[in-house]
Amino acid sequence: MPSVMLKKNSEGKLIFYVPKKDLEEVAESVEFDTADKWGGEVLLADGSKYYFEPIAPPDFPITLRAKRLDSGEE
Amino acid sequence: MAALTKEETEALIQEVLEIYPEQAKKDRAKHLAVNDPTLEKSNKCITSNRKSQPGVMTIRGCAYAGSKGVVWGPIKDMIHISHGPVGCGQYSRAGRRNYYVGTTGVNTFGTMNFTSDFTEKDIVFGGDKKLAKIITEIEGLFPLHKGISIQSECPIGLIGDDIEAVAKKGNKEIDKPVIPVRCEGFRGVSQSLGHHIANDAIRDWVLGNRDGDESFPTTPYDVAVIGDYNIGGDAWASRTLLEEMGLRVVAQWSGDGTLAEIENTPKVKLNLIHCYRSMNYIARHMEEKYKIPWIEYNFFGPTKIAESLRRIASHFDDTIKEGAERVIKRYEAEYQAVIDKYKPRLEGKRVMLYIGGLRPRHVIGAYEDLGMEVVGTGYEFGHNDDYDRTIKEMGNATLLYDDVTGYEFEEFVKRVQPDLIGSGIKEKYIFQKMGIPFRQMHSWDYSGPYHGYDGFAIFARDMDMTLNNPCWKQVKAPWKTEAGSEDVKIAA
Numbered sequence: 001m002p003s004v005m006l007k008k009n010s011e012g013k014l015i016f017y018v019p020k021k022d023l024e025e026v027a028e029s030v031e032f033d034t035a036d037k038w039g040g041e042v043l044l045a046d047g048s049k050y051y052f053e054p055i056a057p058p059d060f061p062i063t064l065r066a067k068r069l070d071s072g073e074e
Numbered sequence: 075m076a077a078l079t080k081e082e083t084e085a086l087i088q089e090v091l092e093i094y095p096e097q098a099k100k101d102r103a104k105h106l107a108v109n110d111p112t113l114e115k116s117n118k119c120i121t122s123n124r125k126s127q128p129g130v131m132t133i134r135g136c137a138y139a140g141s142k143g144v145v146w147g148p149i150k151d152m153i154h155i156s157h158g159p160v161g162c163g164q165y166s167r168a169g170r171r172n173y174y175v176g177t178t179g180v181n182t183f184g185t186m187n188f189t190s191d192f193t194e195k196d197i198v199f200g201g202d203k204k205l206a207k208i209i210t211e212i213e214g215l216f217p218l219h220k221g222i223s224i225q226s227e228c229p230i231g232l233i234g235d236d237i238e239a240v241a242k243k244g245n246k247e248i249d250k251p252v253i254p255v256r257c258e259g260f261r262g263v264s265q266s267l268g269h270h271i272a273n274d275a276i277r278d279w280v281l282g283n284r285d286g287d288e289s290f291p292t293t294p295y296d297v298a299v300i301g302d303y304n305i306g307g308d309a310w311a312s313r314t315l316l317e318e319m320g321l322r323v324v325a326q327w328s329g330d331g332t333l334a335e336i337e338n339t340p341k342v343k344l345n346l347i348h349c350y351r352s353m354n355y356i357a358r359h360m361e362e363k364y365k366i367p368w369i370e371y372n373f374f375g376p377t378k379i380a381e382s383l384r385r386i387a388s389h390f391d392d393t394i395k396e397g398a399e400r401v402i403k404r405y406e407a408e409y410q411a412v413i414d415k416y417k418p419r420l421e422g423k424r425v426m427l428y429i430g431g432l433r434p435r436h437v438i439g440a441y442e443d444l445g446m447e448v449v450g451t452g453y454e455f456g457h458n459d460d461y462d463r464t465i466k467e468m469g470n471a472t473l474l475y476d477d478v479t480g481y482e483f484e485e486f487v488k489r490v491q492p493d494l495i496g497s498g499i500k501e502k503y504i505f506q507k508m509g510i511p512f513r514q515m516h517s518w519d520y521s522g523p524y525h526g527y528d529g530f531a532i533f534a535r536d537m538d539m540t541l542n543n544p545c546w547k548q549v550k551a552p553w554k555t556e557a558g559s560e561d562v563k564i565a566a
């Protein structure tokens with residue numbers, strides 16, 4: 001369950017940062033990203049997948065706990 | 075010498091690795107790579123931030139060095155106690171040349187060494203009492219200090235002293251911040267974790283000090299310079315440019331910086347990060363807690379300076395954007411003259427770097443401005459995200475080496491035959507004896523500043539002075555040079 005720091009970049013894309021792993025990656029897709037619900041499966045540009053408990057849309061930047069689902073190509 | 079092709083570089087790495095035993099070879103292979111600028115992510119080609127192999131010669135420092143030496147040390151109006159035996163502080167004292175203004179020993183303390191000078195007795199019975207006494211003594215002897223940080227050396231963690239408790243009591247007693255930093259040298263694999271621990275200590279013990287206090291008058295143009303340690307005056311040469319374009323620099327972290335500046339940083343509009351490696355943690359924290367955006371910038375060489383000034387300005391209104399253009403214009407004649415003078419003397423020369431922090435990638439642009447080419451670079455204590463940012467800056471098929479060992483570096487140099495090497499003091503004399511021009515790029519070889527337009531002029535002069543110094547022709551004994559052996563033959 002890594003802590004993930006999430007922020008939006010200047011193009012409005014979600015940036016995913018895991019301090020412990022120096023992982024800095026753009027999120028390709030977020031399962032739920034609506035006015036009242038945010039979270040679910042997040043797919044990163046490097047192919048790895050993480051899962052966030054769906055919550056009310058947070059105020060980015062924010063640190064949240066995620067579960068790693070799939071490590072991509074590795 | 076012509077540049078190596080990708081295959082040649084790969085072959086060179088294999089050749090160098092040959093000497094290691096199986097296990098070490100496997101490990102070191104992951105840290106050496108041929109650059110491929112088309113890659114997006116460095117983890118495909120290079121591994122970093124891992125424990126060094128036992129038995130090799132590494133140049134890395136310890137967590138205490140990262141915290142006391144880099145992050146905390148330059149905060150000039152605080153007293154930083156090197157808590158533990160005397161050596162750690164004394165042998166690193168003032169070596170980094172973080173310049174500051176002030177009267178040392180009265181209101182600033184940058185070049186002094188404060189230590190609890192542990193002896194056997196303190197190890198056996200614990201050093202907490204001694205530490206408490208030191209805090210009282212400091213308050214009596216140096217009443218103008220603004221706060222104390224306790225920089226733990228290895229033994230503190232080993233004997234389990236409770237410096238947090240002493241700090242809390244000390245804080246009540248002297249009514250100034252007393253900050254315990256758990257940066258014992260054995261933590262982590264290099265000084266890098268020390269930076270992180272130091273950042274966390276600032277976050278936990280300093281940054282929130284003025285939350286809710288609105289007495290500091292702010293402007294829409296407030297910025298903080300983060301990760302500039304004012305080595306040889308670097309931060310000053312940077313700050314003038316920012317101020318000229320209309321920004322107000324509220325804080326310098328931490329070169330020539332003060333405790334109050336750090337406490338006021340959460341009030342700024344934008345954080346400007348120079349050394350990403352050592353201070354990105356606190357910038358990310360401020361972004362989350364205070365919603366202050368941060369950007370990385372690079373003040374080495376006119377190309378990168380102009381790029382950075384424009385990028386910084388893009389976060390502000392038109393007055394600042396015009397200000398950036400004005401600054402670039404104003405210095406144009408000056409830096410062009412520097413290029414015109416030195417480029418013909420340096421053009422086409424090849425450089426190998428091995429440094430720490432931000433420099434293995436940040437100085438590349440400055441060399442390129444002078445027509446030089448960086449053919450190899452590496453970090454002492456970089457992480458993946460550093461290499462991500464480096465791949466794009468480096469040419470195709472150039473060498474990347476992480477935590478390079480003494481042996482590997484020498485072999486690479488022998489084969490690549492660069493015209494100049496930029497690295498640290500421990501490498502300096504080896505390469506000079508090999509007859510290769512060398513600049514110490516950690517604290518600018520007693521020179522500097524190198525940041526900003528003013529710094530670029532000094533940078534160019536220093537590189538020329540080193541590279542084109544006639545002494546390199548004298549390194550070989552006369553009878554060992556070809557011309558010399560001719561003479562000997564004739565004489566015989």
Ligand code: SF4
Pocket residue numbers: 136137138139162226227228229258259260
């Ligand atoms: S590793 Fe420990 S003993 Fe050595 S300099 Fe660092 S803190 Fe001091």
